[in-house]
């Protein structure tokens with residue numbers, strides 16, 4: 001697929017997200033609030049599945065990473081030391097004609113001077129720095145002494161707790177600390193649905209190492225992260241690695257990659273993988289006066305570890321998953337006539353609902369009772385949805401549209417009414433191929449667990 005914007009596809013996806021309860025505008029009944037979003041019943045499941053899988057791969061399946069969950073508000077001194085208070089800014093320009101407030105990199109430049117992308121006007125102010133951190137006050141007085149910020153990333157809490165976690169976990173270099181949590185940025189122009197929001201979540205790993213390991217680990221983590229996206233259903237050919245140039249890179253970084261995805265609105269960053277050297281720990285050590293050094297038992301040397309940081313956006317990845325999953329194909333209706341089917345082809349691992357259970361008819365008690373037994377059998381292992389209303393074909397379509405990978409139908413064969421050999425078997429339907437197989441109820445849990453793992 002090309003990186004050409006496809007506005008229509010994006011519009012269809014945004015409308016599906018709202019219609020089926022994935023994502024809504026925040027405070028919608030009050031007219032909304034720009035750059036803020038709420039996740040509905042299906043969105044929250046998708047998001048949780050993504051975060052849980054990241055946690056599983058990054059923390060549980062490794063011996064060299066531990067987790068933490070830091071507070072959103074931190075001592076203001078941390079934001080001074082990290083450089084955010086002085087330099088976490090975007091250059092902002094105002095259009096005097098239409099009053100639009102713009103990031104300078106969004107101005108149009110067709111070779112005849114910069115223009116406003118909203119009205120085409122050329123009467124623009126000089127760029128000035130705008131700090132993206134939201135201010136707040138801790139305690140009853142609103143003054144300089146009580147000022148702090150909503151965190152703009154989760155990383156700083158990790159750096160600040162580095163020494164405590166090193167001591168209690170007794171890890172040796174290289175080792176990492178992982179965190180998932182909210183971050184806030186007062187973006188000048190939130191846009192592209194949830195892609196650039198003012199409140200979002202990050203999944204960040206700070207992987208501490210010796211200086212000589214930094215560049216190699218940067219490559220290692222880039223590859224690991226690409227593999228991760230493939231494992232959640234984003235094909236490799238839709239992912240692109242951009243090497244961030246010397247001019248664009250933070251001055252302290254010795255190498256940064258952006259992992260990009262072909263969104264319908266163009267190729268955009270999903271995650272940054274950066275070798276940040278020892279900058280962060282050095283800054284916090286200098287500002288706090290507390291040692292953040294590592295003592296090497298073998299060489300008896302003390303030094304400040306370097307760090308490689310894969311930093312991913314939860315919301316951006318959820319959006320990529322939805323964009324990637326959205327498909328339209330053809331399927332027969334109740335009468336066998338082909339009709340357009342909307343289907344979200346989520347990888348079963350991250351699909352919001354794993355399996356739907358249907359009694360063929362809702363007014364036949366034995367069918368309903370059997371279907372409910374199956375729900376109870378599967379619920380300890382996965383999120384199951386029970387649906388008895390409407391024609392079976394309609395029920396399949398509803399699940400296709402929200403990406404449920406498996407459907408189980410309890411019919412008269414299940415009750416052994418037609419053939420005793422089929423007693424306690426059901427049809428298991430697969431969403432993408434729409435193929436159905438006859439499966440014993442006793443085998444359902446193990447079959448499904450292996451397919452959603």
Ligand code: GAP
Nearest residue numbers: 153155195196197200270271272311312313316
């Ligand atoms: N600690 C490093 C850091 O925060 P970043 O490149 O500014 O680096 C990392 O952010 C990731 O966080 C991005 O790749 C993106 O996925 C996500 N992110 C950043 N700003 C965002 C925003 N306004 N809305 C949604 N996600 C955002």
